[in-house]
Amino acid sequence: MDLLINTSYFLAAALFILGLKRMSSPANARSGIVWAGVGMLVATLVTFATPALHNIGLMIVAIMVGSFIAYVSAKKVAMTDMPQMIALYNGMGGGAAAAIAAVELVKLSSHSDINMGTTALTLAVLGAIIGTISLSGSIIAFAKLQGLIRKSWNFNGQQFLNLGILAAVLILGVVTIFQGSDTSLMLLAIFFVLAFVFGILMTLPIGGADMPVVISLYNALTGLAVAFEGFVLGNAAMIIAGTVVGSAGTLLTQLMAKAMNRSLANVLFSGFGSKASSGAEEEVEGSMKAIEAPDVAVMMAYAERVIIVPGYGMAVAQAQHKVWELTKLLQERGVDVKFAIHPVAGRMPGHMNVLLAEAGVPYDIIYDLDEINAEFPQADVALIIGANDVVNPVARSNPDSPIYGMPILDADKAKNVIVVKRGKGAGFSGVENLLFFMDNTRMLFGDGQKMASELIAQVKEF
Amino acid sequence: MEGFTGFTAIYIFMLAGFVGYEVISKVPVILHTPLMSGSNFVHGIVLVGAMVAMGHAEGTLELTIGFIGVALAAGNAVGGYVVTERMLEMFKSSKG
Numbered sequence: 144m145d146l147l148i149n150t151s152y153f154l155a156a157a158l159f160i161l162g163l164k165r166m167s168s169p170a171n172a173r174s175g176i177v178w179a180g181v182g183m184l185v186a187t188l189v190t191f192a193t194p195a196l197h198n199i200g201l202m203i204v205a206i207m208v209g210s211f212i213a214y215v216s217a218k219k220v221a222m223t224d225m226p227q228m229i230a231l232y233n234g235m236g237g238g239a240a241a242a243i244a245a246v247e248l249v250k251l252s253s254h255s256d257i258n259m260g261t262t263a264l265t266l267a268v269l270g271a272i273i274g275t276i277s278l279s280g281s282i283i284a285f286a287k288l289q290g291l292i293r294k295s296w297n298f299n300g301q302q303f304l305n306l307g308i309l310a311a312v313l314i315l316g317v318v319t320i321f322q323g324s325d326t327s328l329m330l331l332a333i334f335f336v337l338a339f340v341f342g343i344l345m346t347l348p349i350g351g352a353d354m355p356v357v358i359s360l361y362n363a364l365t366g367l368a369v370a371f372e373g374f375v376l377g378n379a380a381m382i383i384a385g386t387v388v389g390s391a392g393t394l395l396t397q398l399m400a401k402a403m404n405r406s407l408a409n410v411l412f413s414g415f416g417s418k419a420s421s422g423a424e425e426e427v428e429g430s431m432k433a434i435e436a437p438d439v440a441v442m443m444a445y446a447e448r449v450i451i452v453p454g455y456g457m458a459v460a461q462a463q464h465k466v467w468e469l470t471k472l473l474q475e476r477g478v479d480v481k482f483a484i485h486p487v488a489g490r491m492p493g494h495m496n497v498l499l500a501e502a503g504v505p506y507d508i509i510y511d512l513d514e515i516n517a518e519f520p521q522a523d524v525a526l527i528i529g530a531n532d533v534v535n536p537v538a539r540s541n542p543d544s545p546i547y548g549m550p551i552l553d554a555d556k557a558k559n560v561i562v563v564k565r566g567k568g569a570g571f572s573g574v575e576n577l578l579f580f581m582d583n584t585r586m587l588f589g590d591g592q593k594m595a596s597e598l599i600a601q602v603k604e605f
Numbered sequence: 606m607e608g609f610t611g612f613t614a615i616y617i618f619m620l621a622g623f624v625g626y627e628v629i630s631k632v633p634v635i636l637h638t639p640l641m642s643g644s645n646f647v648h649g650i651v652l653v654g655a656m657v658a659m660g661h662a663e664g665t666l667e668l669t670i671g672f673i674g675v676a677l678a679a680g681n682a683v684g685g686y687v688v689t690e691r692m693l694e695m696f697k698s699s700k701g
Contacts, residue, residue, distance in 0.1 A: 152653075159647045160624055166643045166693070167632040173693040176643055180686050183649060187682075190653045196660035198668060205659070205672045206652075209679030217687035222695075228688055229642050232649075236681035239651045242674025246658040246667050253664070262611055328666075362645050369651045370621075374614050376654050382614065383621045384650040390625030391644050395637060486634065493637040501695050511634065 144192055151189035152380035158182030159384050163391070186380055209235075222498055223458045226490040227288035230358045233365050234281025240368035241274030245335065247375055248319065252326045263375045264323065268316040270371030272338050277361045277368060279342030284358050287351055288490065296347040302412065308341045345411070350545075352532060353410045355491040356399045360407070363392025402486035403549050431567065434585035436594060439526075439561050440601030446523035448479045450515065452554055453499065455489050456529025456565070460591030463502035466528060469595055470504070472602050481508055483515040483552050485533035516553050525557035527578075529591050531564075535576045546574055560584040563594050642689040649682030 162179030166172045191199065213232065220228045244267045251257050251264075259267070286292045315334040319326045349357055366388030373381025400407050443449055451470065457463060470480045482504065488495035499509060510518075519525060527534055534554040537544045554560055555578050562579060564586060578584055587594055625644075632640055655678040659671030 155650065159650070160628065163625075163628045163640070163643060163647065166640050167628060167636060169633075169636060172636060172639065173690070176646065176686065176689045176693055179643065179647055180690075183646075183652075183682055183686070186650060186653050187656070190656045193657060193660060196657070198659055198662060198671070201668070201672060202656055202659050202675055205675035206656075206679045209676035210683040213680035213682075213684030214687060217684045217691070220688070222692070225638065225642070225688060225692065228684065229645050232681050232684035232688070233645050235677040235684070236645070236648050236651050239655045239674045239678035239681060242670050242677065243651070243654050243658045245670045246662055246674065249667050249670065250661075250663070359641055362641060362648075365651075366644070366648045369648045369654070370618065372651070372654050376657055378654055378657070379617065381650055381654050382617050384647050386618050386621035387625035387628070388644045388648045390622040391629040392625075392641070394626055394629045395641055395644075398637070489638075491638045491641065493635045493639070496635040497638055497692055497695060506635075 144194060148189050148192060149379075151185050152378065155182035155186035156380045156383040158185075160387060163387065222501055223455070223489075224289070225497075226355055226358060226494065227285045230281045230284040230288065230354075230361070233358065233362045234278045234285070237274040237277025237281060237361065237365040237368055239274075240365065240372045241271050241278060241335070241338075243372040243376070244268070244271035244274065245331070248326070248331055249328065251324050252328055252331060255324050257324055259323070259375075261320065264320050266371040267375045268319055270368040270375070271335065272312055272316060273364050273371070274368035275335055275338035276342035276345070277365045279339045280346040281358070281361050283343055283346035284354050284361065287346075287349075288354055292347075301344075301348060305341065305344050308337055308344065312337045312341055349410065352487075352546075353403070353405070355487065356396060356403065356405070356407070356410050359392060359396040359399055359491075360411075363389050363396055366390075366392055399487070399492055402492055405549070429580040429582070431579050431586050432584070434561065434587055436587065436589075436597040437601050439585070439587055440598050440605075442559060442561070443473060443478070443524050443526070443598070444476060444602050444605045446478055448481075448518075448522045449473060449524045449526060450481050450483050450519060450522045450554070450557065452483045452485075452525060452527045452530050452534060452552055453488065453495060454485075454528065454530025454533065455495075456531070457563075457591050458489065458495070458498045458529065460529065460565075462528065462591035462595045463498055463504070465592055465595035465599065467499075467502045467504050469599050469602065470508075472599060476602075476605075481510055481515065481518070483554075484509055484511050485530070485552055486512060486550075488530065488533060512550055512552060519553045519556040522557040523559060525554040525560045526563070527554055527560065528563040528595070531576055532574065534578055535574060536581075537574065537577045540577075544574060554578065555581055555584075558583065561587055563587045563589065563591055565590055639689060639692045642685065642692060646682065646685030646689050649678065649685050652678035652682050654678075 162175045165175030370385030538546045538549045538551045655674040662668045662671040
């Protein structure tokens with residue numbers, strides 16, 4: 144039986160790595176997730192054959208409950224809401240790793256004759272801390288992206304409070320390691336609650352724009368927690384899968400932070416919102432100038448080069464299909480249309496590409512920041528639809544701004560800038576956008592999809 | 606639990622760490638979101654551990670925690686799979 148189980152786990156670990164490998168090229172990406180899925184299925188089924196496994200009936204109920212909820216929510220979620228769902232499922236994984244640690248620690252606490260070994264105990268405690276932080280932090284990340292929590296919480300001494308709680312968690316962890324089976328249940332309870340609270344407090348002050356980086360970080364942390372608990376249980380598949388995700392997730396986190404020109408420490412500890420309050424107060428020169436759809440249609444129909452800058456707002460308005468239709472119309476008139484994608488357009492690197500792919504926009508007219516920025520000065524019209532922070536010139540000009548230094552699309556250098564926007568509010572980061580007040584900018588107020596439809600109707604008439 | 610000696614585990618940690626780094630470092634930006642989702646699915650393997658932990662749980666407290674752990678882990682695995690598959694499927698259709 145042992146041989147069957149170990150062989151299956153080995154097979155699962157190999158399938159995970161091969162699956163991730165296949166997922167790294169678009170041509171066979173889909174088969175990658177299927178491979179990894181087969182590995183997961185085999186590993187799960189064979190675990191039922193573990194010797195002396197009790198509570199199987201309840202276990203099946205638990206699996207069914209968890210699977211059902213996740214399946215229904217995952218099938219229903221819109222592509223635009225993908226990042227927060229990933230956060231949620233990731234939090235579940237972190238919670239599960241913490242639960243494994245909790246079961247082992249409670250068992251240790253209630254039996255004086257069990258000896259776990261210092262290494263295993265240390266890793267169990269570390270996994271418990273990381274997993275719990277990942278759980279509560281991911282829940283907050285989900286709530287923020289879903290719009291359930293709109294504010295960033297900042298107060299004086301917040302860093303010290305967080306640091307204090309973290310220190311308390313670590314001390315309790317060390318005490319647990321030293322006390323071993325003498326650890327009381329009460330201490331364990333306080334330990335887990337404090338770790339949970341720390342995850343919440345650590346994530347609350349982080350601004351929505353930085354959230355993808357944080358989700359990616361928690362993803363890596365969950366992987367690490369899983370690897371640690373894998374050691375505790377003597378399960379090689381968990382160690383390998385967890386560590387692979389841990390290191391891959393760390394690299395991905397760095398790539399994202401780099402795309403936003405923010406260091407990870409900056410994201411976690413700067414308190415994005417705290418500076419924004421002072422930056423947003425700054426006086427803005429000029430005023431927003433509105434324009435109507437027919438005028439924009441004329442401008443675009445007779446332009447030579449148009450660059451469209453899509454943002455998350457476009458996807459929320461479900462306007463990507465209309466925008467693609469508009470693009471085709473313009474192309475028929477001989478207008479050169481390009482899409483400019485900021486690395487963090489949408490909510491994550493690549494999120495906007497997924498959304499445009501859904502609408503059928505071909506890859507060869509989609510350009511990323513480095514490729515397109517030199518072309519904005521030659522563009523007759525830059526149509527900004529649903530994007531905000533990624534075209535805010537304040538990132539170049541004002542060192543006091545919280546988004547200062549972030550690479551942006553130089554849409555302000557186009558001859559005419561049209562901004563399609565629903566209201567006059569600030570962007571996701573809460574920073575006022577100077578682009579909206581510039582002389583060459585006109586605001587087309589309205590819902591993205593409605594405005595795109597109107598532009599299509601108007602362009603058709605020429 | 607048969608366990609590993611400390612050094613075997615450290616070797617596994619190190620090698621798996623390099624594998625994860627290598628797998629991601631060659632990925633084009635357009636696949637970052639699906640890949641993050643995919644790696645999120647892969648750590649759903651925690652389900653196996655949660656099942657073992659629940660399988661030797663004794664008493665109401667351990668059993669309750671174990672139950673929650675298994676349910677959460679199953680959610681991680683199933684949700685991660687469905688979401689990733691949905692995203693990657695779209696990529697395929699846009700190609701062909």
